[in-house]
Amino acid sequence: MSSWVAHPEVVLVVFDLLGIFVFAISGALVAVRKELDLFGVLVLAGTTGLGGGFLRDVLIDATPPAALADWRYLLVPIVAGLVAFWFHPTLGRLERPVTIFDAFGLALFCVAGAAKALEHGLGPAPAALMGMVTGIGGGMIRDLLAGRVPVVFRAELYATPALAGAGVAVVGIEAGLPVLGPAVAGAVVCLTWRLLALWRGWQAPMPSGPASV
Amino acid sequence: MSSWVAHPEVVLVVFDLLGIFVFAISGALVAVRKELDLFGVLVLAGTTGLGGGFLRDVLIDATPPAALADWRYLLVPIVAGLVAFWFHPTLGRLERPVTIFDAFGLALFCVAGAAKALEHGLGPAPAALMGMVTGIGGGMIRDLLAGRVPVVFRAELYATPALAGAGVAVVGIEAGLPVLGPAVAGAVVCLTWRLLALWRGWQAPMPSGPASV
Amino acid sequence: MSSWVAHPEVVLVVFDLLGIFVFAISGALVAVRKELDLFGVLVLAGTTGLGGGFLRDVLIDATPPAALADWRYLLVPIVAGLVAFWFHPTLGRLERPVTIFDAFGLALFCVAGAAKALEHGLGPAPAALMGMVTGIGGGMIRDLLAGRVPVVFRAELYATPALAGAGVAVVGIEAGLPVLGPAVAGAVVCLTWRLLALWRGWQAPMPSGPASV
Numbered sequence: 001m002s003s004w005v006a007h008p009e010v011v012l013v014v015f016d017l018l019g020i021f022v023f024a025i026s027g028a029l030v031a032v033r034k035e036l037d038l039f040g041v042l043v044l045a046g047t048t049g050l051g052g053g054f055l056r057d058v059l060i061d062a063t064p065p066a067a068l069a070d071w072r073y074l075l076v077p078i079v080a081g082l083v084a085f086w087f088h089p090t091l092g093r094l095e096r097p098v099t100i101f102d103a104f105g106l107a108l109f110c111v112a113g114a115a116k117a118l119e120h121g122l123g124p125a126p127a128a129l130m131g132m133v134t135g136i137g138g139g140m141i142r143d144l145l146a147g148r149v150p151v152v153f154r155a156e157l158y159a160t161p162a163l164a165g166a167g168v169a170v171v172g173i174e175a176g177l178p179v180l181g182p183a184v185a186g187a188v189v190c191l192t193w194r195l196l197a198l199w200r201g202w203q204a205p206m207p208s209g210p211a212s213v
Numbered sequence: 214m215s216s217w218v219a220h221p222e223v224v225l226v227v228f229d230l231l232g233i234f235v236f237a238i239s240g241a242l243v244a245v246r247k248e249l250d251l252f253g254v255l256v257l258a259g260t261t262g263l264g265g266g267f268l269r270d271v272l273i274d275a276t277p278p279a280a281l282a283d284w285r286y287l288l289v290p291i292v293a294g295l296v297a298f299w300f301h302p303t304l305g306r307l308e309r310p311v312t313i314f315d316a317f318g319l320a321l322f323c324v325a326g327a328a329k330a331l332e333h334g335l336g337p338a339p340a341a342l343m344g345m346v347t348g349i350g351g352g353m354i355r356d357l358l359a360g361r362v363p364v365v366f367r368a369e370l371y372a373t374p375a376l377a378g379a380g381v382a383v384v385g386i387e388a389g390l391p392v393l394g395p396a397v398a399g400a401v402v403c404l405t406w407r408l409l410a411l412w413r414g415w416q417a418p419m420p421s422g423p424a425s426v
Numbered sequence: 427m428s429s430w431v432a433h434p435e436v437v438l439v440v441f442d443l444l445g446i447f448v449f450a451i452s453g454a455l456v457a458v459r460k461e462l463d464l465f466g467v468l469v470l471a472g473t474t475g476l477g478g479g480f481l482r483d484v485l486i487d488a489t490p491p492a493a494l495a496d497w498r499y500l501l502v503p504i505v506a507g508l509v510a511f512w513f514h515p516t517l518g519r520l521e522r523p524v525t526i527f528d529a530f531g532l533a534l535f536c537v538a539g540a541a542k543a544l545e546h547g548l549g550p551a552p553a554a555l556m557g558m559v560t561g562i563g564g565g566m567i568r569d570l571l572a573g574r575v576p577v578v579f580r581a582e583l584y585a586t587p588a589l590a591g592a593g594v595a596v597v598g599i600e601a602g603l604p605v606l607g608p609a610v611a612g613a614v615v616c617l618t619w620r621l622l623a624l625w626r627g628w629q630a631p632m633p634s635g636p637a638s639v
Contacts, residue, residue: 031579037630039586040579054485059267061276063487068552085633126281140358145566147575149360153244153253160252204250207298272480274489339494353571362573366457366466373465417463420511 016112017076019105024049024077026102027142028084029091034146038085044142045081046074052137056113056130060120099198106162107191110135111183114166115173124170131166132159135190157197157204165190229325230289232318237262237290239315240355241297242304247359251298257355258294259287265350269326269343273333312411319375320404323348324396327379328386337383344379345372348403370410370417378403442538443502445531450475450503452528453568454510455517460572464511470568471507472500478563482539482556486546525624532588533617536561537609540592541599550596557592558585561616583623583630591616 027048031041050067057065067073084091091098113134117127136152136159143150152158165186172182196202240261244254263280270278280286297304304311326347330340349365349372356363365371378399385395409415453474457467476493483491493499510517517524539560543553562578562585569576578584591612598608622628 032633034575035632036575036579037632039583039630040576041633043579043585058271058484059277059281061274061487064485064546064548064552068485068548068556071549071551074551074555088633120277122277122281123284125284125287126277129287130281144357144570145576145579147360147573149247149249150253150358153249153256153358157252159256204252206248206250207245207254207301271484272490272494274487333490335490335494336497338497338500339490342500343494357570360573362460362462363466363571366462366469366571372469417465419461419463420458420467420514 015104015108017072018101019108020049020073020076021080022098022101022105023052023109023138024080025084025091025098026139027077028081029088029098030142030146032084032088036146041085042078042081044145045084046077047145048138048142049077049080050138051141052109052113052134052139055137055141056117056134059133060117060122060130062116062120100195103191103194103198106135106158106194107165107187110162110166110190111169111186114169114186115179115183118170118173124174128163128166128170131169131186132163135159135162135166157202158194160204161190161193161197164193228317228321230285231314232321233262233286233289234293235311235314235318236265236322236351237293238297238304238311239352240290241294242301242311243355243359245297245301249359254298255291255294257358258297259290260358261351261355262290262293263351264354265322265326265347265352268350268354269330269347272346273330273335273343275329275333313408316404316407316411319348319371319407320378320400323375323379323403324382324399327382327399328392328396331383331386337387341376341379341383344382344399345376348372348375348379370415371407373417374403374406374410377406441530441534443498444527445534446475446499446502447506448524448527448531449478449535449564450506451510451517451524452565453503454507455514455524456568456572458510458514462572467511468504468507470571471510472503473571474564474568475503475506476564477567478535478539478560478565481563481567482543482560485559486543486548486556488542488546526621529617529620529624532561532584532620533591533613536588536592536616537595537612540595540612541605541609544596544599550600554589554592554596557595557612558589561585561588561592583628584620586630587616587619587623590619 024045027044027046028041030048031044034040036044050065050073053067054065057063110131112131114127114131116134117130118124122130139152139158140150143152167186168189169182169186172185173179175182237258240257240259241254243261244257247253249257263278263286266280267278270276323344325344327340327344329347330343331337335343352365352371353363356365380399381402382395382399385398386392388395450471453470453472454467456474457470460466462470476491476499479493480491483489536557538557540553540557542560543556544550548556565578565584566576569578591614593612594615595608595612598611599605601608
């Protein structure tokens with residue numbers, strides 16, 4: 001216990017890799033459903049796991065993205081893709097745990113993305129936006145490559161909790177608190193909201209009236 | 214009157230924000246038609262309004278994009294998205310004014326994009342291309358996210374006026390004229406051509422013969 | 427003969443432009459099949475020919491991309507697009523030669539992309555990945571813009587030869603060999619594998635069992 005308390009950055013890397021793993025599993029399962037081949041499965045695993053961070057790093061000019069400078073970030077989605085390729089029937093029965101892990105990944109990514117954007121000199125509102133992009137970007141690229149409208153536009157609340165969590169983290173960091181506190185608070189807000197949305201079936205409001213436009 | 218003549222950069226910002234607003238409205242209306250939720254409407258508003266500039270800034274390495282460094286650039290598409298979300302039936306009846314405003318946005322974006330690319334050291338031909346990308350990029354990202362082939366590939370002339378306007382601006386600036394003259398000339402060329410194309414139904418030529426390939 | 431032996435960089439530029447030309451032809455033919463207009467044909471020609479390099483350059487922060495700093499890189503896809511626009515029935519009868527040229531383009535791009543990524547300080551595994559991205563990225567953007575799931579996910583082996591060729595080049599360069607040797611070896615590996623896959627109909631493995639997820 002004491003060792004990771006003394007080295008919080010180890011915890012962050014572990015969580016980061018875990019988030020990438022879970023996102024990559026979700027991408028690989030979409031590829032299996034679309035009857036793509038092994039390569040398609042691996043690419044969708046990689047883009048879903050790493051795409052949000054790539055988008056953020058390109059926009060805030062933190063290139064080359066961290067994932068290209070550290071082989072573990074490439075290995076994790078490959079392993080996730082292979083796992084999904086061989087064990088997708090089992091994973092199908094694990095849909096609920098996968099969704100919950102995905103909520104943890106979202107919570108971590110939105111906070112980490114916002115903190116990194118602040119570090120690179122962005123203002124509070126853009127940094128919160130970049131946090132949201134980090135959390136939802138991978139899934140959006142996954143859906144584009146798989147030829148479907150991004151589910152984040154239609155399903156239970158997903159982006160709003162990410163934006164809220166990123167916003168909480170940004171406000172706390174800008175207020176001068178040590179990073180860990182606001183980061184944990186932001187992640188808890190995102191995670192709680194997302195899990196409540198899943199449990200209660202909360203959805204974003206739809207445009208009123210007929211889409212007569 | 215005299216105040217904005219003395220401060221032309223204020224006029225530029227106002228026009229820029231107006232262009233973003235109009236583009237964002239067009240993105241939000243596509244989202245409403247696709248029956249996306251509030252979040253989908255806001256994201257399509259934001260990517261349509263800001264996407265062309267993002268693409269340009271990432272390609273010419275002017276990152277982080279201006280829109281991430283100035284909160285007004287984020288506020289405008291959010292307001293546009295909310296307006297379209299609540300008043301889309303009214304906006305549907307305003308299709309003609311929206312199209313004409315969109316032509317103004319295109320004219321401004323192609324010229325501003327080309328000028329910015331020149332400032333960042335690109336040659337004349339790539340700068341004109343970047344001007345076109347700035348004008349049409351947001352709409353292309355909108356259509357990708359909404360799951361349809363970009364309309365710029367099929368409808369009335371849209372990209373050609375943008376390229377022509379950007380080209381006129383580039384030639385004038387490279388010839389050493391003060392920026393304002395070529396910028397206005399380029400915008401007028403783009404706007405006139407686009408409005409004529411709308412009025413007369415001009416379309417780009419189609420491949421001849423059957424698509425037997 | 428002796429002149430290009432003395433100036434290998436001339437050979438590289440010629441091969442690079444040839445690769446862009448062939449990729450651009452493939453993009454333009456997809457646009458013709460989709461009944462896009464002249465502009466759509468030119469844009470798909472340009473994004474297919476240059477998109478892989480753009481993606482790589484943005485990710486490794488080698489912006490602005492080479493293609494925006496050298497007018498020949500813009501001219502080649504325009505010519506290819508016009509050729510396909512006017513002569514697509516003839517090109518349709520040339521499908522086999524076009525596919526073979528495309529394999530040459532793939533072989534060159536994967537090696538050149540990997541070498542450029544190494545030069546920009548990436549490690550071996552990310553550099554090999556960037557080589558693959560350079561080879562397949564243009565075709566993926568083409569398919570996204572044309573509204574279809576990227577064929578690289580479903581057809582005969584395409585990405586694996588590119589990754590293998592890039593990997594061979596990376597290993598040789600990292601071992602300290604002069605660049606030309608590993609580059610040629612990598613290109614030969616990619617080309618041979620790709621042509622064998624085409625000839626024998628090799629495909630990547632599919633997920634086993636029903637996609638019951």
